Amino acid sequence: MAEDTDKDSKTEEATEKKIRDAMEKGNLPFSREAPIFASFLAFVTFALFFAYDTILHLASFLATFLERPNEWRLETELDAISLYQVVFFEIARAILIVMFLLVAAAIAASVFQNIPRFVGDRIMPKLSRISPLEGWKRIFGVKGFVEFAKSLGKVLFATVFLVFVMSDVHARLLAGMVTNPVSFGLVIRDIAVELITTVALAMALIAGADLLWSRFHWLQELRMTKQEVKDELKQAEGDPILKSRMRSLARDRARQRMMSAVPRATLIIANPTHYSIALRYVRDETAAPIVVAKGQDLIALKIREIAEENNIPIFEDVTLARSMFKQVSVDNMIPPQFYHAVAELIRIIQNGPKGPKPGNLSS
Incomplete structure (x- = not known):
């Protein structure tokens, strides 16, 4: 009840000083959906420009590896290590591009929302972060309920998109099965691209809405009472350095x-x-x-x-x-x-x- 009363009394918009102080402490608006959307965008990029050649190369290697096992020596421990290194290198080369795109997308999503800055207070250990009571409040409080509602809405929204776009997948798969393996691979690739693109489009809409909501919620959390605004104004006017600077300007x-x-x-x-x-x-x-x-x-x-x-x-x-x-x-x-x-x-x-x-x- 006291918390609700305190929120009701915060009727004034946050001042520039309040916003600046919050940013210096690392309290910034951040959408969790933006990095997820960026990761799907990375998958779409990989599927459109790199997936086909990468999969063909990996399939060719695995065919040689599985169909002609006699070409690989396994007489000593060094032979096993060498074979393991070759397989690991081929698989790593196949997923390296995906990993690079995912990392670049995650960094870009974070930089797009806020300029990176080092805030020591954010990494300082605090008991509230490991307190079961505080964790319970975070999970079952208002913020926890909002996050649950967002996650549920996100799943439902993406599901509707998928059902609408992928309604003819069954027929396409049946038609592709009677073709040669290369053509069937292209059919699977096209279906995968459509699937990922559809999810990415849905996540784009969700991320856009979440960006607006996170910014709005952040400003609401920073709202001030009339007394806080008066106190801040008095403090600013009483600062001799600030007054001298204002007179000089x-x-x-x-x-x-x-x-x-x-x-x-x-x-x-x-x-x-x-x-x-x-x-x-x-x-x-x-x-x-x-x-x-x-x-x-x-x-x-x-x-x-x-x-x-x-x-x-x-x-x-x-x-x-x-x-x-x-x-x-x-x-x-x-x-x-x-x-x-x-x-x-x-x-x-x-x-x-x-x-x-x-x-x-x-x-």
Whole structure:
């Protein structure tokens, strides 16, 4: 009852931190049906591309081995070992391709679901893994019932597929028995390919559904209570390293946004190397000039550099630059006390060559 109540209280989706922590501990969604489907796919590949030649080669060897036993010496222990090695090598060569395809398919199925990673906690010995009580709960609990239902459904689904597709196998076998051995072998191979392909198709549908279910069930297991979300948020906000990193990222983004706005400025007011304020004024746009960027030292030099590249007038005025830098903020209009001084500079720009040229001016 307490467990059900706890699950009911977990109404919030798992946060990125909760998901990341679960992945670091090796708690990942995994479908057991995907490797099974991959193994059937390996069998289909073998049956289509390798089975016929492999079986013919093995049959030829066994025919020689069984029909002419007098060609094999068995007089000493070394002869028996040698014969055993030859037989073992021939059989191993026949099944080596199958084993390789199965291993490759199993690895591919695991990698497809999750990127391989080493998690020491997963291999640490735990008493709960050998506890009969915990094992009983796993077998007869909700998860055990779900796994049993999945297995039963899988068998029934595959059986229906087989019955539907293989309904004419009996007639084909009877027809193949009256042909020569080579043709009958091809009939058996075709039936085997159809059988394995049918099961593989059924497993593909089951594996696809199980992949979706395992992902959904994994996210449901990671759901959090509202209190857990609040506690995690407080912990994240209280981390000085994280707060410092967030402030640094915010400053970097603001600086990049500010620098990208400098080419749209109308003029630059500078205190030759220490301060720079970039202003934009378009009569129909705003009632007063807008501060698009401001900076000190290296940032001030960068603002001037961008302004020179875009042919934006630069006015060097120590007093005005110092006083404005302390009182203006980016993306806001300048205070009224600077209207007159800035209006004079804008008038110089608008008058062009007829008026005074930009230079060392004072308000």
